[in-house]
Amino acid sequence: IDESTPTQTLSSRTLDGLAEYLKSGKASRIVVMTGAGISTSAGIPDFRSPETGLYANLARLNLPYAEAVFDIGYFKENPEPFYSLASEIYPGKFRPTITHSFIRLLNDKGLLLKLFTQNIDCLEREAGVPDDKIIEAHGSFARQSCIECKAAYPEDDIKSHIAAKTIPRCYECQGLVKPEIVFFGEQLPAAFLESRMVPMSSDLCIVMGTSLTVQPFASLPGATLPYTPRLLINKERVGNLGTGTDDVLLLEDCDSGVRKLAEACGWLEELEKLWAET
Ligand code: CNA
16 A cells, blocks of 8 residues: 555554554454464464475375375375375474464453464364354364264374374274364364454454465455554565555564564563463
């Protein structure tokens, strides 16, 4: 957006302008949208970062193309690459980042309307964001079932298979079992489809750690009303963030970005304490 375009809601398109808005109490229905970039500092690689991302490091799995590892058609033919990768990213061994704790802090303050996450690592829950505030747009590792008859499969059993890098099979029909993360070619969870309009009723939208390349998630920030402030904390500019009259861009690491925002709001000490106790 042209710098001369006036803001409509914030006093300025800066961190201070945003902090002032938050401190004034005008933002009390915050929608947060996140992706793999909020978990990279926890040790979980994202997909698309050029050298460290999963897609840049999948050669060892001999895939026809990187996304195949999460493609339902490919999985049916060859589930091994997915299970090999699953052992590396399975929840349980990672600690939430301060960015996850920041979302929890917003909720503790009664300001969080909804968190939309593309992540499947369950770290938001581990940070203490309540279940009913989280929309896991791409599912998660929290449950698993047969891709054929849909029968649920026990958690302990899939954990043993993942640790042993073997392929679990349905006890009912011998079909392939898969964690309920959404693969390319699969339907998104009903909870996501039902809440796609929630951003319209938000008074602040915070987008963090996502390349905004996967639809329909990528269109969520566009579902806010014009003049609703939107904050992007990401290493690069993404989507149409930065084209709204009240968009603020913090093009940097999520953890340092949320610390700056918390500091500007006078919440930094509280945030560090919350994170330390997680
Ligand atoms: P992506 O396409 O890999 O994009 C990540 C974005 O975050 C990029 O724009 C990066 O520049 C940015 N980024 C990376 N690290 C940081 C950082 N420390 N601070 C700020 N920005 C950073 O990932 P998306 O989430 O956009 O893609 C959607 C996929 C990724 C979803 O379907 C997820 O399920 C999937 N995924 C999830 C996880 C996880 O659960 N942790 C890990 C890997 C992939």
